Amino acid sequence: MAALVRPALSVxxxxxxxxxxxxxxxxxxxxxxxxxxxxxxxxLRVDGTPVGSTLIGQNFTAPDYFWGRPSAxxxxxxxAAASGGSNQGPLNPALTDAVKARIxxxxxxxxxxxxxxxIDLITASGSGLDPHISPAAAHYQVARVARAxxxxxxxxxxxxAECTEGRQWGVFGEPRVHVLKLNLALASRHPD
Amino acid sequence: xxxxxxxxxxLYLLVLLLAVWPLGRYIANVMEGRPLLxxxxxxxxxSPLYRLCGVRRDEEMDWLHYALALLLFNLIxxxxxxxxxxxxxxxxxxxxxxxxxxxxxxxxxxxxxxxxTNWQGxxxxxxxxxxxxxxxxxxxNFLSAATGIVVVIALIRGFAGHSAQTIGNAWVDLSRVTLxxxxxxxxxxxxxxxxxxxxxxxxxxxxxxxLDVTRYDTPRLDAxxxxxxxxxxxxxTAPTTSRTQTLAxxxxxxxxxxxxxxxxxxxxxxxxxAHPYENPTPLTNFxxxxxxFLIPAALCTTFGRMVGDARQGWALLTAMTLMFIGMxxxxxxxxxxxxxxxxxxxxxxxxxxxEGKETRFGSAESGLFAAITTLASCGAVNSMHDSFMPLGGFxxxxxxxxxxxxxxxVGTGLYGLLVFAVMAVFIAGLMIGRTPEYLGKKxxxxxxxxxxxxxxxxxxxxxxxxAIAVTTAAxxxxxxxxxxxGLTEILYAFxxxxxxxxSAFAGLSANTPFxxxxxxxxxxxxxxxxxxxxxxxxxxxxxxxxIAASAGTMPTRDVLFVVLLIxxxxxxGALNYVPALALGPVVEQLMLRSVx
Numbered sequence: 183m184a185a186l187v188r189p190a191l192s193v194x195x196x197x198x199x200x201x202x203x204x205x206x207x208x209x210x211x212x213x214x215x216x217x218x219x220x221x222x223x224x225x226l227r228v229d230g231t232p233v234g235s236t237l238i239g240q241n242f243t244a245p246d247y248f249w250g251r252p253s254a255x256x257x258x259x260x261x262a263a264a265s266g267g268s269n270q271g272p273l274n275p276a277l278t279d280a281v282k283a284r285i286x287x288x289x290x291x292x293x294x295x296x297x298x299x300x301i302d303l304i305t306a307s308g309s310g311l312d313p314h315i316s317p318a319a320a321h322y323q324v325a326r327v328a329r330a331x332x333x334x335x336x337x338x339x340x341x342x343a344e345c346t347e348g349r350q351w352g353v354f355g356e357p358r359v360h361v362l363k364l365n366l367a368l369a370s371r372h373p374d
Numbered sequence: 375x376x377x378x379x380x381x382x383x384x385l386y387l388l389v390l391l392l393a394v395w396p397l398g399r400y401i402a403n404v405m406e407g408r409p410l411l412x413x414x415x416x417x418x419x420x421s422p423l424y425r426l427c428g429v430r431r432d433e434e435m436d437w438l439h440y441a442l443a444l445l446l447f448n449l450i451x452x453x454x455x456x457x458x459x460x461x462x463x464x465x466x467x468x469x470x471x472x473x474x475x476x477x478x479x480x481x482x483x484x485x486x487x488x489x490x491t492n493w494q495g496x497x498x499x500x501x502x503x504x505x506x507x508x509x510x511x512x513x514x515n516f517l518s519a520a521t522g523i524v525v526v527i528a529l530i531r532g533f534a535g536h537s538a539q540t541i542g543n544a545w546v547d548l549s550r551v552t553l554x555x556x557x558x559x560x561x562x563x564x565x566x567x568x569x570x571x572x573x574x575x576x577x578x579x580x581x582x583x584x585l586d587v588t589r590y591d592t593p594r595l596d597a598x599x600x601x602x603x604x605x606x607x608x609x610x611t612a613p614t615t616s617r618t619q620t621l622a623x624x625x626x627x628x629x630x631x632x633x634x635x636x637x638x639x640x641x642x643x644x645x646x647x648a649h650p651y652e653n654p655t656p657l658t659n660f661x662x663x664x665x666x667f668l669i670p671a672a673l674c675t676t677f678g679r680m681v682g683d684a685r686q687g688w689a690l691l692t693a694m695t696l697m698f699i700g701m702x703x704x705x706x707x708x709x710x711x712x713x714x715x716x717x718x719x720x721x722x723x724x725x726x727x728x729e730g731k732e733t734r735f736g737s738a739e740s741g742l743f744a745a746i747t748t749l750a751s752c753g754a755v756n757s758m759h760d761s762f763m764p765l766g767g768f769x770x771x772x773x774x775x776x777x778x779x780x781x782x783x784v785g786t787g788l789y790g791l792l793v794f795a796v797m798a799v800f801i802a803g804l805m806i807g808r809t810p811e812y813l814g815k816k817x818x819x820x821x822x823x824x825x826x827x828x829x830x831x832x833x834x835x836x837x838x839x840x841a842i843a844v845t846t847a848a849x850x851x852x853x854x855x856x857x858x859x860g861l862t863e864i865l866y867a868f869x870x871x872x873x874x875x876x877s878a879f880a881g882l883s884a885n886t887p888f889x890x891x892x893x894x895x896x897x898x899x900x901x902x903x904x905x906x907x908x909x910x911x912x913x914x915x916x917x918x919x920x921i922a923a924s925a926g927t928m929p930t931r932d933v934l935f936v937v938l939l940i941x942x943x944x945x946x947g948a949l950n951y952v953p954a955l956a957l958g959p960v961v962e963q964l965m966l967r968s969v970x
Contacts, residue, residue, distance in 0.1 A: 183442060189545045190446045192427035194517070197552050198454070201632075202513040205557060206574075209564045209628040213574040216565070221574045223621055223651065225582070232582040235621055237571050237650040241588045251733065258590035263579055263620040264500050265645035267730040267758035269881035271859035272713045273966055277729065277761075281716055298722035301712065305729040308648030308740075308757045314733035316725065349378075353385065355656025356725075356736035365585055 226366070234362050238262050239313040242365060245291045246330035248315070248323050248342075250361040251302055252284055255310035268306045281305070292326040314358035317346055331372050341367055379706050379738035386660070386742070387695070390667055394691065397668065398675020404554045405527050405547065406680065413554075420549070427545065434540035437913025440528055441906050443544035444521055448902075451514050452488035456480050458510040459502070468503035469578035475501060482890035487511050489901035490518035490783055492633075492640030492753050492876035493867075493893060495885035499622035499643050504576055511640060512629040516560075519636025519669075520551040522785030525905050526673060527551075529789050530680045532912030533813045537919050541912050555669070556636060563665060564631035571654035574627040579620050588616050626651055634665035637783040639753030639876045647743070647756040648732050659735055659756060663743055666752045670694075670781040673788045681813055685931040690791055693939045697780045701749060701773050706741035708766035714970035727766070730758030741766065748773035751783035753876025760855070760863065760879040764966055767879070768959035771866055774873045775951045776943055777832060783874060789908050791943075793828045795930065796821065796911075798942040802928050811927055814920035824911040831903035833950040835872035835896045840865050840954065848888035854881030857965065862958035867893060872900035 213221035224236045234240055241260040242249045253259035254268035270277035284304040289295070300319035320342045328335045345364040348357050400410075409415050424431050435443065459475035462468055475483070479495055486493045487510070496502070502511070524547040531541045568574050591611035593601040602610040626642045630652055633640060647653040647662055671691060678687025709731075712723030726737025735743070740757035747754050748770040759770050773780070779790035796812055800822060803810030810817040843849030843864045853860035863879040870877055871893040878884070884893065929935060 186439070186443050186446055188428040190443065190450055193429065193545050193549060194447060194450045194454075196423065196427060197517060197520075197549065198509065198513050201516040201552065201557065202509040205561065206508045206512065206625045206628040208561065209568070209631075210574050210576070210625060212565050213568040213627065217568045220568050220571050221627075222577065223573050223575075223580060223623060224571050224654075225580070232580065234582050234584065234619065235650075237654050238619070238621055239650075240584045240586065240619060242586045243589070244586050247586055257592055258588055258614075258616065260588070260619060263622045264497060265622075265643050265649050266497065267645065267648070267761065267880075269758055269760040269854060269879070270729065271760060271767075271855040271881070271962070272715065272727070272729070272763050273857060273859060273962060273969075274855045278715055278719075281719060281721070285719060285721075299720050301716065301721050301723060301725055301728050302733055304716070304721060305731075307728075308730045308732050308755075309643075309645035309650060311645070311650055312732050312734075313650060316733060318722070350656040353381065354660050355734045355739060358733050362585070369585060 226362070228366070233366070236360070236363070237313060238311050240362050242361065245326055247365045247368065248320060248327060248361055249303065250315055251307040251312040252280070252305065253310040254306040260311060262311055265309045265311055267308045267310060295322065295325060297322050313360055313362060315361055317342075317357055317359055320346070320359040320364070327368070331368065333372055375703065375707050375710060376738060379710065379742070382739060382742060383699070383702055383706070386663060387699075390664060390671055393668060394671045395675050397672035398687070399679060401555055401672060402676040402679040404550050405676070410554065423549070424546070429543070429545040431543065431546055434543055436539055437528070437541055437909045440541055440544050441909040444525070444905065445902060447544070447548065448488045448518070448521060451517050452484040455487055455510040455514055456484040458506045459483060462503040462506045465503065465505050467505035467508070467576060469576070470503075472501060472503050478887040478890040479885055482894045485894040485897050486876065487514035487638070487640060488518055489874050489897045490522055490636070490638055490751070490786070491871060491874040491897045491901070492638045493871055493878065493897060494640055494876070495890055497644030498641055499624070504624050507629060507642060508625050512632060515629065515632040515636045515638040515640070516552055516556050517548070519556055519632070519638065519784045520548050522783050523551045523555070523669070523673070524548055524785070525908055526785040526789040526792070529792060529908055529912040530677050532915035533815060534681045535916040538916040541909070541916050556632065560628075560631040560635050563635065563661065564627045566661065567627045567630055567658055570658045571650070572627040572630055572658065573623060573651045574625055575623055576625060577623045579622050582619050582621060584617050584619050590614055622651070631665070633754060634662045634752065635668065637666055637670065637750050637752040639747065641754065647754045648758070653756055656734055656739065659739055659743065662754070662756075663746050666746050666750045666754070667781045669784045670750060670787040673785065677788060683931070686813065689931040689936055690788070690795070693936045694780050694791065696936070697776070697940055697943065698745070698749060701769060701780065702742055702745040705745040705766055705769040706738050708763050708769060709737045709741035709744070711763060713763065714966065718970070727761070727763050730761030732756065744770050745773060747877060748875060749776070749778070749780040749782070751778035751786060751873060751875045753870065755877050758880060759866070759877060760881045764959045764963035767862060768955065768963070770877070771862070771869060771955065771959065772947070772951075774869045774875050776947045777829070778873050778875065779943060786874065791939075793825050793908065793911070794943050794946070795939055796825050797829065798935070798938045799928055799930065800825070801942065802938060808926055811921065812930060814923065815915050815918050816921070820914050821911055824907045824914070827907040828904045828911070829946060831907070832872045832900050835900050836865070836868045837950070837954065839868035839872065839892055839896050843868070843892065846888070848886065852883040852886060852889060854883065858958050858961040862962065865954055865958055868896055871896040874901050
């Protein structure tokens with residue numbers, strides 16, 4: 183047994199140096215050289231000031247912005263320093279109550295809307311930071327945002343289409359709309 | 375299931391199976407010390423390292439010394455992770471000034487990462503410094519994966535050897551797997567992940583100014599910083615507004631690549647692979663799913679090559695693939711159904727169940743990821759299993775309950791399935807009244823005792839642990855969801871821990887001394903109880919002569935054997951767990967049908 187101690191300690195230290203220091207520093211170095219923006223978080227800047235990340239969603243509640251997925255992070259939605267989901271089970275009354283409240287908020291902001299309610303607008307994402315909604319969820323909100331900004335629904339739908347991505351490489355994932363990019367475009371092109 | 379779901383599943387199997395043969399051969403070459411492309415025989419490179427470490431390369435170990443070496447090596451690893459967490463405030467690379475982690479949480483996490491479980495009672499970005507993540511957790515991602523692989527290599531040597539007393543040198547095996555298999559693949563994929571948006575930096579958390587104002591309630595604090603309460607004991611809150619969002623940063627990509635490749639699964643962030651900085655695009659999601667099964671599948675080829683009969687490996691790979699397709703289709707199907715309770719509220723259910731899921735992955739690729747991660751003892755999640763539909767959650771539990779042998783963890787999956795293969799030939803031998811043989815080795819009483827231990831350790835830990843937790847106040851206190859779902863949360867925790875999976879029904883508040891201690895013990899014994907039994911089996915098999923197949927030998931590379939093997943795995947899983955499953959997700963499904 184004692185004969186095992188020296189190799190155990192030294193093999194552990196050697197492999198720790200390689201995998202715990204050499205490897206992450208090598209990845210950091212390559213990333214910095216080749217993909218500096220991505221390595222730093224794909225930040226979006228307006229006049230040099232960081233206003234968000236292309237990968238991280240933000241909380242929107244004003245009627246003249248498109249709303250994103252509900253977020254279950256604490257103590258505030260879209261807390262990008264403490265990610266997480268609701269972890270509510272399908273039969274949990276708290277889930278049904280939360281969904282009812284979200285539907286009520288959507289209806290209150292747009293009472294005349296009779297479209298079926300898109301499920302991604304009333305269920306919390308896994309990370310609490312989901313930057314996307316489905317094209318159906320964007321379409322559902324076009325009438326409200328158009329009214330709030332006094333735009334034609336057709337012009338707004340065109341803007342939504344600009345911010346819509348299909349499946350990656352035509353195969354992977356789901357079609358989706360980038361909420362922050364859409365709202366930044368709204369704010370810059372159609373300030374109210 | 376939608377056409378898209380079938381397409382993704384088919385594409386996944388195609389790419390995976392294309393990678394199996396070259397990688398499996400490569401691993402066999404590495405482990406048998408054959409020359410490698412570009413590195414030659416590596417003697418000139420390795421010898422000085424071994425001399426420095428006091429390792430005699432040619433000195434092979436019997437099974438007991440091999441087991442002791444691995445135990446000692448992993449114990450040192452656990453101690454290092456414990457120490458880093460307890461001291462992180464005073465160590466470098468902690469720009470957020472995160473405090474030292476509590477003793478019970480540090481204990482749990484140290485065991486968790488040393489056993490390749492990567493159960494996480496903590497949230498990464500609010501708990502661990504960059505140094506702890508990189509030098510503690512990510513290192514264990516490599517070393518625990520290497521441990522799993524060398525155990526199955528030792529077992530294969532047991533089958534391949536002729537009357538041998540030794541099964542290899544643990545130090546040489548660990549070093550070679552880490553340096554020639556895990557490290558290069560992880561390095562390549564880490565860079566690819568960055569190209570898609572996974573972050574890799576040591577910056578402090580980044581503040582950005584948001585477009586809209588966020589209104590929320592914060593607890594009101596007294597002068598001492600404690601939350602004020604009203605007369606009923608409720609927390610008093612004050613409305614707050616903010617236009618600042620703080621983005622967590624860190625060296626994520628390097629950890630992410632080995633987290634998937636080593637079937638570890640411990641996320642850099644709390645939301646794991648649902649977090650856009652860990653898994654930003656559908657393409658990274660597909661790559662992460664591939665990385666999980668890559669080595670477990672390739673090891674089937676390694677096995678065939680090392681025992682000198684490729685078709686033996688193909689038979690095991692076929693059994694794994696067939697079981698995987700069944701479980702994956704079920705999980706995707708159930709998550710694509712959606713929650714009928716929401717349909718009553720006027721919600722369009724056609725996209726499936728999206729609570730706890732990311733828009734970019736949808737219900738299909740989340741269901742597939744969930745099936746892969748639970749079959750493979752990986753435990754990374756791209757969606758919250760606690761919010762799955764009752765039968766979707768059932769599938770994730772059931773996959774783990776099969777013993778993590780359908781691809782399974784790196785190394786652990788194949789040695790687990792080989793244990794079941796021995797069990798299967800034993801049962802067949804009983805039926806026809808012959809001494810069972812597998813790969814020319816007679817299976818005798820000692821071998822079957824080790825097989826029985828390896829198969830029974832985890833169910834005992836799962837069922838006893840769950841029973842203790844549901845009958846104690848400390849155990850029940852952690853439940854988040856009411857009704858049978860609460861039992862499922864506890865059952866899931868012990869199933870995940872003892873099978874070294876690491877995923878969770880994460881509503882359970884498990885960062886308590888009770889769960890940190892109980893689950894820590896389940897992880898350690900679930901890992902090393904099996905490993906020691908498997909190495910004992912390897913030693914016993916190695917010592918036997920390899921006898922030639924006769925007319926009475928049961929063939930172990932044809933359809934009949936594949937069917938028998940699948941039957942054994944499914945039957946043992948069902949016998950162990952059906953009663954517990956009936957009380958959890960099955961009851962929940964019946965309740966859902968009655969109220970919806």
